[in-house]
Amino acid sequence: MSSSTFTRDQFPLVHRLRVRWAEVDAxxxxxxxxxxTYLDVAISEYWRATGLPYPDAWSALGGDIYARGHQLAYHAPARLDDWLDVGVRTARIGNSSITVEWALWNDHRLVTTGEAVYVHVDLATGRPASVPASVREQIAAHAAGAAxxxxxxxxxxxxxxDAMRVREPVFVVEQQVPASEEIDDDDPLALHAVLHNIGGLPLATGRLITAGQPPGEARIGRLAVIKAMRGSGAGRQVLRALMQAARAEGAHTVHVHAQTSALPFYLAEGFEVSGTPFDEVGIPHVAMVWRTPSA
Incomplete structure (x- = not known):
């Protein structure tokens, strides 16, 4: 392993973190x-970036991955408040094993390099099992810069x-919205968007309602992302697809009742606050609107 020659551009995922006081020794x-631990943080981001959020994507396929071995080499020290960049890539995939190479830099200095070997295990038998074809396809697509x-x-x-495989754990389980209120009369009338990984696991969803709205107006709602994929851009993909569909149907104004925690997300996508905060199913919301420049 000629790890001392690693450069950042050799890694499809580079995650940045900062050294904390508790991580510094005498x-x-x-x-x-x-x-x-830095590797563990970065590899979680790597699986998220490949569309294989851990553990959701693995358990959906009936498996899990377990660390079998690590090799590390230390090239330079890192100190309190240093910003560290951790690069992660899959070096090779065997029958049941996945070998990951990683490197860590502080600015231009190579600090640590390593190799980790994981074994894919069938949850039903507890025995090593072949790495699924869909996992191989996800990793290859990410390495190639493909979707x-x-x-x-x-x-x-x-x-x-598929939409309920996202909405139920997010709204009913996580946010404790009554199941009787989660599905409503708008669902059969709406256009639904579902984002899947290559293997077919639902990652995010949302809906667009034009029926019953004033001419040229639409509503977007039930936008949800599974917890393990938040921050990955999955929600943005769904929102932008629904916005494109709304414009295709002639909408120049799009309304949303946004949870206040999602306010920065919608503001970044061009929405504006159009009302005061209110409570909906026990969760603080605020009305927001998007308009075309000519509307």
């Missing part, structure tokens, strides 16, 4: 064992099952 440098997700638009009859 020698005033990062304690050696913490570098595996690792697929977005579909359609009616409720087509996408109810």
């Amino acid at each position: 020698q005033q440098v990062v304690f050696n064992g913490h570098y595996l 690792v997700t697929r977005l579909s638009l359609g009616d409720w009859a087509t996408w109810q099952s």
Whole structure:
């Protein structure tokens, strides 16, 4: 492993983190064992970026991955408040094993390099199992810079099952919205968007309602992303697809009742606050609107 020649551009995922006080030892440098924690943080981001959020994507395929071995080499120390860049890539995939190479830099200095071997295990048997073809495809697509997700638009009859695989854990379980209020009369009338990974796992969803709205207006709602994919851009993909569909139907004004925690997300996409905060199903919301420049 010629790891000392690693450069950032060799890694499809580079995650930045900052050294904390608790990670520095009596020698005033990062304690050696913490570098595996840095790897663990970065590899979680790597799986998210490949469209294989851990553990959701793996358990959906009936499996999990377990660390089998690590090799590390230390090239320079890291200290309190240093910004560290951790690069991660899949070096090779065997029958049941996945070998990951990683490197960590502080600015231009190579600090640590390593190799980690994971074994894919069948959850039903507890035994090593072949790495699924869809996992191999996700990793290859990410390494090539290709899309690792697929977005579909359609009616409720087509996408109810997949949409609810996102909405139920987000709204009913996580946010404790009554199940009786989660599905409503607008669902059969709406256009639904569902974002999947290549293997077909639903990652995010949302809906567009034009029926019953004033001419040229539409409403977007039920936008949800599974917890493990938040911050990945999945929600933005769904929102932009629904906005494009709204414009295609002639809408110049789009309304949304946004949870106040999502206010920065909608503001970044061109929405404006159009009302005062209010409570909806026990969660603070605010009315927002998007208008075309000529509307």
